[in-house]
Amino acid sequence: MxxxxxxxxxxxxxxxxxxxxxxxxxxxxxxxxxxxxxxxxxxxxxxxxxxxxxxxxxxxTKPKVETIVVEKEIRVPIENFMLNETELQLRNISKRELEVLTLMAQGMSNLEIAQQLFVSLNTVKTHSAKLFEKLEVKRRTQAIETAKKLQLLPPTLG
Amino acid sequence: MxxxxxxxxxxxxxxxxxxxxxxxxxxxxxxxxxxxxxxxxxxxxxxxxxxxxxxxxxxxTKPKVETIVVEKEIRVPIENFMLNETELQLRNISKRELEVLTLMAQGMSNLEIAQQLFVSLNTVKTHSAKLFEKLEVKRRTQAIETAKKLQLLPPTLG
DNA sequence: TTAAAAATCACCCAAAAGGATGAGTGATGA
DNA sequence: TCATCACTCATCCTTTTGGGTGATTTTTAA
Structure with missing residues (x-):
């Protein structure tokens, strides 16, 4: 046919x-x-x-599309964020762990992080568990808070 | 003319x-x-x-109109945090919900928040569920992120 | 080369968080 | 007075997180 x-x-x-x-x-x-x-x-x-x-x-003819761009202003504090390497070394936090921490701070779930980093969920869990030890916290929300205080993460990730 | x-x-x-x-x-x-x-x-x-x-x-032929919202970051000097009341009203977020949000941002668990506020765990859950709706997020970590961007919470709670 | 550290993944179990829904109470305002 | 809203609490169920333990593979540094 x-x-x-x-x-x-x-x-x-x-x-x-x-x-x-x-x-x-x-x-x-x-x-x-x-x-x-x-x-x-x-x-x-x-x-x-x-x-x-x-x-x-x-x-x-293809439909004409007129795009209107609306800018929505979001206030972000000025900061030249300098990663606190000293603290990183002190707490023995690895690159990968910092990556996981960063994605966590963006509100991603462990599964989402796993997919983003192309690793298994279990791996992300392991990383996060180690992070909690090293940051001496119990929850991811605390981890994010603490990390920001220690300047391991920018104050507000935009 | x-x-x-x-x-x-x-x-x-x-x-x-x-x-x-x-x-x-x-x-x-x-x-x-x-x-x-x-x-x-x-x-x-x-x-x-x-x-x-x-x-x-x-x-x-009139072109089809398509609207794209672009988030534009505006860097402002490190601020003495001013709560964004407008956004609060816009999103219809109540006092109690803001309280819960604040404690959440400090890394507290729902149970801890419940104890702090002398209400039941279920109540805190209800508040948080409503918060997630109003902030259009899925998780508490996202809620915190978003709230900080919207200036409903100070950038980094000391 | 070899030992240590980092990264990967698995399994089990428990706790916490989240979704959906219903419902009671008190304050407020039309 | 009646409707509305904020606040409260509950139940049931699912998903996500977190703790603990062990194991393999890469990478790194001694």
Whole structure:
């Protein structure tokens, strides 16, 4: 079976065109026989093709899209955030753990973090568990708080 | 002085139309005099009006409007935190909910919050659930993040 | 080369968080 | 007085988090 879909539109146009031409023939016959003025005949043709053109253009042209960009202002405190490397080393926090911490601070779930880092959920759990030890906290919300105080994370991650 | 702008487009169309008709007249004259076949004349008319229709349609169709909201960060000097009351009212966040949010941001568990506020765990859960709706988030960590961005909480709670 | 640290993943279990829904009470305002 | 809203609490159920333990593979540094 041939795939007809791509050709359907084209077929549509062809058929429409053919119908129009037939109509014109008929009009020609009728009008000329009845000895109407040529101008009327031509005007009708013009009008029909004008309409056909409009219709065709509407069918074929991609819809114009006008994009309006609305800027929404969000206030962020000025800070040149300097990561506190000393504290990092002191607490023996690894790069990977810091990554996990950062994503955590952005409100991501462990599963989301796992997907983002292309590792398993279990791995993320392990990292977070170690983080909690090293930061001496019990929950991720505390971890984020503490990390910000220790300048391991920027105050408000934008 | 009359304001012409609104009429310019219409004028344009009118002039184009007139030009087309003149062209047709001329063609009529030329072709008939030179005894060409009527069909050619008509075809040309049809084609011209077809094109005109297409052009017209393209000119006239209103573009579809698409709105994109872009978050624009505005860096402000480190602030003496001012609670954003407007946002509070906009989102319909109650005093109690804000209290819960604040304690959440300090890393407290729902149970701890409940004890602090002398209410039941279930109550805290209800508050937090409503908060998540109003802040359009899924998790408490996101709630805290968002609240800080919206200035419902101080950047880093000391 | 070898030992230590980092990163990966698994399994089990328990606690916490979250979703959905219903419902009672008191304060407020039309 | 009646409706509305904030606050309170409950139940049931699911998902997420967190704790503990162990194990394999890479990387790093001695």
């Amino acid at each position: 041939l795939k007809l879909k791509p050709y359907r539109e084209i077929l549509n146009y062809a058929v429409s065109m053919a119908a129009l031409l037939l109509l014109l023939r008929w009009l020609e016959f009728r009008l000329l026989v009845l000895e109407h003025r040529l101008e009327i005949y031509i005007s009708i043709i013009a009008l029909l093709f004008l309409l056909f053109g409009i219709w065709l253009a509407n069918k074929v | 009359l304001k012409l702008k609104p009429y310019r487009e219409i004028l344009n169309y009118a002039v184009s139309m007139a030009a087309l008709l003149l062209l047709l007249r001329w063609l009529e004259f030329r072709l008939l005099v030179l005894e060409h076949r009527l069909e050619i004349y008509i075809s040309i008319i049809a084609l011209l009006f077809l094109l005109f229709g297409i052009w017209l349609a393209n000119k006239v």
